[in-house]
Amino acid sequence: MTVAPETIRSPEFVPRATRLAQRPVKISALCELCHSRKAAVKRPKNLQKLCQLCFFNVFETEIHQTITNNNLYHRGEKLALGASGGKDSTVLAYVMKTLNDRYDYGLDLVLLSIDEGIVGYRDDSLATVKRNQVQYGLPLEIVSYKDLYNWTMDEIVTCCGIRNSCTYCGVLRRQALDRGALKLGINHVVTGHNADDMAETVLMNILRGDLARLEKSTAIITESAGSPVKRSKPFKFTYQKEIVLYAHFKKLDYFSTECTYAPEAFRGTARELMKQLEKSRSSTVIDIIYSGENLLLQPKRINKQKQFRKVKTIDKKTAENGQNNNKNREMEVLSDGSISLGHDRAKYKDGNKCLKCGYLSSNKICKACVLLQTLEKMKPKITIDNNISTDGAAKVLRSLETLSF
Numbered sequence: 001m002t003v004a005p006e007t008i009r010s011p012e013f014v015p016r017a018t019r020l021a022q023r024p025v026k027i028s029a030l031c032e033l034c035h036s037r038k039a040a041v042k043r044p045k046n047l048q049k050l051c052q053l054c055f056f057n058v059f060e061t062e063i064h065q066t067i068t069n070n071n072l073y074h075r076g077e078k079l080a081l082g083a084s085g086g087k088d089s090t091v092l093a094y095v096m097k098t099l100n101d102r103y104d105y106g107l108d109l110v111l112l113s114i115d116e117g118i119v120g121y122r123d124d125s126l127a128t129v130k131r132n133q134v135q136y137g138l139p140l141e142i143v144s145y146k147d148l149y150n151w152t153m154d155e156i157v158t159c160c161g162i163r164n165s166c167t168y169c170g171v172l173r174r175q176a177l178d179r180g181a182l183k184l185g186i187n188h189v190v191t192g193h194n195a196d197d198m199a200e201t202v203l204m205n206i207l208r209g210d211l212a213r214l215e216k217s218t219a220i221i222t223e224s225a226g227s228p229v230k231r232s233k234p235f236k237f238t239y240q241k242e243i244v245l246y247a248h249f250k251k252l253d254y255f256s257t258e259c260t261y262a263p264e265a266f267r268g269t270a271r272e273l274m275k276q277l278e279k280s281r282s283s284t285v286i287d288i289i290y291s292g293e294n295l296l297l298q299p300k301r302i303n304k305q306k307q308f309r310k311v312k313t314i315d316k317k318t319a320e321n322g323q324n325n326n327k328n329r330e331m332e333v334l335s336d337g338s339i340s341l342g343h344d345r346a347k348y349k350d351g352n353k354c355l356k357c358g359y360l361s362s363n364k365i366c367k368a369c370v371l372l373q374t375l376e377k378m379k380p381k382i383t384i385d386n387n388i389s390t391d392g393a394a395k396v397l398r399s400l401e402t403l404s405f
Contacts, residue, residue, distance in 0.1 A: 033058075040249070044241045047282055052249050059246050063234055064099050070220050072232045073188075075106035080186045082177060083111040083132065083140070085125030087247050088192030090132060090254035092235065096190065097136050110184055114176045115144035116169060117152025118260060125255040132253060143180035145172060149372055157261060159378045165261040168371055175359065175368045178229040186229075193233045196240040196274070199288040203270040211297055218292035227360055239285060 031039050031051035039049035043058075050058065067073065081096060083089045093111060100107050113129050116122050126142065133140040146152050149172060157165050181189050198218055205214040216222060223230040235243070247254055262268070278284040353359065354366040361367075 041245055044239050044282060059242060060095060063095055064103060066237060067234050072234060073105060073107055077188060078108040078186050080110050080112040080181045080184060080189045082189060082191045083113045083129045085128035085255040087244055087254045088194060090252050091243050091247050092192040093132055093136055094252055109138050111138050111140040112180050113142045114173055115142055117145050117154055119154060121260050128253060128255040141180055141184055143176050148176055148179060156375060159375050162261055162264050166265040171367045171371055178227050181229045189229055189231045191231055191233055192235055194235040194238050194240050194243055195285050195289060198236060199274055199285045200267055200270045202288050202292040203274060204267060215297060218289055
């Protein structure tokens with residue numbers, strides 16, 4: 001039997017994989033912390049080169065320091081983790097469970113998801129959340145727009161248009177999170193808002209001139225007088241790129257498709273602006289957050305000059321009894337023409353209930369009911385049933401993208 005000379009291996013033959021493993025690694029390619037493993041990540045925050053193990057350690061340690069330095073939680077507290085199935089919420093659930101077990105926080109964690117009713121998007125992401133429930137061993141609660149408001153986002157977009165979709169969804173989603181948390185007996189919701197999200201919010205409020213929200217846009221804990229539920233953001237100083245890399249290296253199960261209506265949001269403009277700034281300065285995101293924290297707004301000048309005048313008012317009880325006895329009451333009229341509530345101010349203090357839905361609100365009617373009331377006015381009296389309307393706007397847009405002319 002003869003063997004071809006090219007197939008005969010010499011005694012000095014070394015497989016290619018072994019040769020690559022034995023090849024010396026350049027010093028510049030080594031991890032800057034352990035100096036023994038090859039760098040796999042270049043952090044966008046400080047351009048530090050780290051291996052996977054060191055990156056995991058730094059990523060989790062920074063979040064732990066954010067939690068402890070700001071005293072976000074206390075032992076025995078029950079938390080609702082906002083779970084949408086995306087990268088942020090999936091990493092949030094994984095990291096919170098990991099840190100809770102490692103550092104013995106003593107927290108009771110529950111997954112809370114909101115079903116907005118976007119066919120072709122939310123149904124797939126909720127399937128991811130249900131898989132995460134099994135993977136992490138956490139209970140899950142799902143609250144839907146249809147059950148709370150008798151509307152879905154697809155129906156809302158049909159009435160108000162795609163450009164106003166984020167306005168409606170933002171208000172309804174915040175109230176849905178509060179209602180879902182109260183249903184579970186929880187008064188603390190943890191969200192996966194990261195550093196990029198907070199920097200974008202600062203830019204959005206500056207571009208819109210929204211000074212009222214600018215002061216609260218960088219707060220790590222937000223509370224509203226009209227709601228007993230507070231929200232915290234342990235990812236406040238965590239870059240979005242690092243969250244994606246963490247989920248990738250950990251091989252976490254998450255849903256990566258963007259919402260169908262998100263491209264029309266104004267947040268996209270702020271995101272593009274921030275990315276352009278980040279190309280020339282890597283610390284742009286953190287710098288914007290620090291600027292928002294240290295921003296001091298000049299208080300408005302209020303003219304304290306007041307004038308009083310007597311206004312004739314009819315008492316309801318006397319009117320019902322058929323009496324026309326008018327009473328003269330002194331009402332405080334400010335210089336700008338507005339009328340002070342005076343003694344009735346206590347009736348309209350924060351924490352009252354909405355007259356329509358009965359939910360806590362700082363006004364007579366909550367924002368959600370105001371928006372829903374406008375939707376009812378725009379809702380067509382006659383609807384035409386067809387296959388397209390029942391499939392949802394998201395599915396229709398996807399089908400249109402596949403068409404070629």
